[in-house]
Amino acid sequence: MPVYLDIATQLDNDVRNKYQAGDYLPSESQLALRFNVNRHTVRRAIDELVATGMVQRHQGKGNMVLRQPHDYYLHAGAHFTGNLLEQGSLPRSEVLQARVIIANSKIAERLNKPAESKVIHIRTFRKIDGIPRTVIDHYLSDTTWWVVLKYFNTGSLHQFINKELNIELQRKNTRLRAQMPTNEDCRLLQINSNIPILKIKTTNVIKGTNIVAEYSSSNTRSDVIELVMEH
Amino acid sequence: MPVYLDIATQLDNDVRNKYQAGDYLPSESQLALRFNVNRHTVRRAIDELVATGMVQRHQGKGNMVLRQPHDYYLHAGAHFTGNLLEQGSLPRSEVLQARVIIANSKIAERLNKPAESKVIHIRTFRKIDGIPRTVIDHYLSDTTWWVVLKYFNTGSLHQFINKELNIELQRKNTRLRAQMPTNEDCRLLQINSNIPILKIKTTNVIKGTNIVAEYSSSNTRSDVIELVMEH
DNA sequence: CGGGATTTGTGCGTATGTATA
DNA sequence: TTATACATACGCACAAATCCC
Numbered sequence: 099m100p101v102y103l104d105i106a107t108q109l110d111n112d113v114r115n116k117y118q119a120g121d122y123l124p125s126e127s128q129l130a131l132r133f134n135v136n137r138h139t140v141r142r143a144i145d146e147l148v149a150t151g152m153v154q155r156h157q158g159k160g161n162m163v164l165r166q167p168h169d170y171y172l173h174a175g176a177h178f179t180g181n182l183l184e185q186g187s188l189p190r191s192e193v194l195q196a197r198v199i200i201a202n203s204k205i206a207e208r209l210n211k212p213a214e215s216k217v218i219h220i221r222t223f224r225k226i227d228g229i230p231r232t233v234i235d236h237y238l239s240d241t242t243w244w245v246v247l248k249y250f251n252t253g254s255l256h257q258f259i260n261k262e263l264n265i266e267l268q269r270k271n272t273r274l275r276a277q278m279p280t281n282e283d284c285r286l287l288q289i290n291s292n293i294p295i296l297k298i299k300t301t302n303v304i305k306g307t308n309i310v311a312e313y314s315s316s317n318t319r320s321d322v323i324e325l326v327m328e329h
Numbered sequence: 330m331p332v333y334l335d336i337a338t339q340l341d342n343d344v345r346n347k348y349q350a351g352d353y354l355p356s357e358s359q360l361a362l363r364f365n366v367n368r369h370t371v372r373r374a375i376d377e378l379v380a381t382g383m384v385q386r387h388q389g390k391g392n393m394v395l396r397q398p399h400d401y402y403l404h405a406g407a408h409f410t411g412n413l414l415e416q417g418s419l420p421r422s423e424v425l426q427a428r429v430i431i432a433n434s435k436i437a438e439r440l441n442k443p444a445e446s447k448v449i450h451i452r453t454f455r456k457i458d459g460i461p462r463t464v465i466d467h468y469l470s471d472t473t474w475w476v477v478l479k480y481f482n483t484g485s486l487h488q489f490i491n492k493e494l495n496i497e498l499q500r501k502n503t504r505l506r507a508q509m510p511t512n513e514d515c516r517l518l519q520i521n522s523n524i525p526i527l528k529i530k531t532t533n534v535i536k537g538t539n540i541v542a543e544y545s546s547s548n549t550r551s552d553v554i555e556l557v558m559e560h
Numbered sequence: 561c562g563g564g565a566t567t568t569g570t571g572c573g574t575a576t577g578t579a580t581a
Numbered sequence: 582t583t584a585t586a587c588a589t590a591c592g593c594a595c596a597a598a599t600c601c602c
Contacts, residue, residue, distance in 0.1 A: 276507030294525030389598030
């Protein structure tokens with residue numbers, strides 16, 4: 099094992115045990131003295147911590163500890179069930195935003211509407227252990243629903259629509275991919291930029307028709323989540 | 330602007346215009362001569378390309394160009410359809426490995442077998458545009474199938490089992506997550522470690538029974554892939 | 561199989577630039 | 582302004598992986 103990886107391991111331990119988020123590591127020169135290596139070697143070691151998102155470099159100041167890395171691992175309780183695919187159905191979702199917006203071209207296309215149409219945008223999220231794990235953006239085609247939907251604030255969106263508007267939504271297709279989070283994703287999900295997220299997009303029609311009523315896009319932090327579908 | 334960023338920009342242009350995926354860059358020593366800098370500086374420049382996923386390092390061989398710019402964009406043709414979830418069904422898969430192994434504890438558990446049982450391991454992969462996009466590990470519980478399965482070399486594994494053994498496999502459940510690739514994933518999929526992968530794991534029973542016959546685990550590069558399911 | 565040539569990976573020492581306090 | 586800390590760059594040496602004869 100290269101020396102720099104040894105040092106990276108020790109620094110990793112220090113960060114976990116001795117430092118808190120916001121603290122600064124000893125200077126690279128001091129660390130070089132302490133580990134009896136050249137400063138380049140210390141820098142290479144710190145590169146590893148930077149790559150994993152534990153440390154941030156600040157020229158002229160020092161290398162700052164970003165945060166205590168949780169020991170993330172999957173446990174059975176953290177599993178989402180297949181109904182995550184039915185994104186309007188999450189029973190304990192909460193509303194972050196709800197408003198009428200001008201659809202961008204992609205959303206307009208998914209909803210089969212002309213460019214720059216007005217659509218309803220509702221952003222909900224679901225927490226596990228007090229931390230937001232999934233953020234879902236719902237885009238609803240029919241703005242006349244707004245008079246009712248503006249009162250939606252918690253629970254299952256699809257159930258709400260069913261009850262208040264007497265309309266049943268049916269999932270038509272699902273698109274799924276993994277990607278690295280945007281800055282906004284990082285903020286909403288409270289994660290570092292090095293954790294991949296699952297992005298699930300669905301289009302939903304009014305049951306029995308081909309009328310696309312809803313397009314939804316969800317982002318889920320994937321480090322503590324495993325999507326399980328029983329067939 | 331630092332010298333290494335200048336060189337990175339030039340190399341980036343070269344990669345886009347002069348090289349194809351799979352090509353190797355000139356050696357670092359040659360590039361150092363060409364740009365009249367130290368080899369360290371060239372390495373620092375190549376680090377930039379590695380970080381953006383354009384180039385992969387191979388110790389002892391050289392620095393390989395990973396992909397062309399058009400690969401950065403999802404295009405409709407690159408979409409997998411939902412039958413990716415039925416991992417034995419990929420019609421144009423090829424076999425990388427096929428052998429009998431001792432199952433580790435996780436695989437044994439999934440197959441409802443005692444620890445350290447023997448199982449059949451078949452690794453297949455699927456290419457798009459000549460590049461491996463998905464690598465699937467199949468683990469089959471019944472080693473008596475080996476006398477037949479050792480002759481499987483291409484096509485659909487489930488079809489082969491159906492035809493040769495007269496056994497129909499049925500998907501029981503699917504687990505799905507996103508994660509960063511291991512070193513082996515990077516090698517097999519020819520990607521950099523900064524691209525997340527989709528991991529899909531299925532258990533399959535013998536149709537009409539509860540006998541778990543197969544556990545499969547697939548890794549798919551997620552940068553050019555979007556999983557589409559029609560309902 | 562061995563051995564030598566090539567190429568990337570690691571590490572040291574030194575020097576200088578740049579940002580911060 | 583000065584001192585400190587990180588950023589860039591050169592040169593040298595050797596290790597480790599790969600390739601080819």
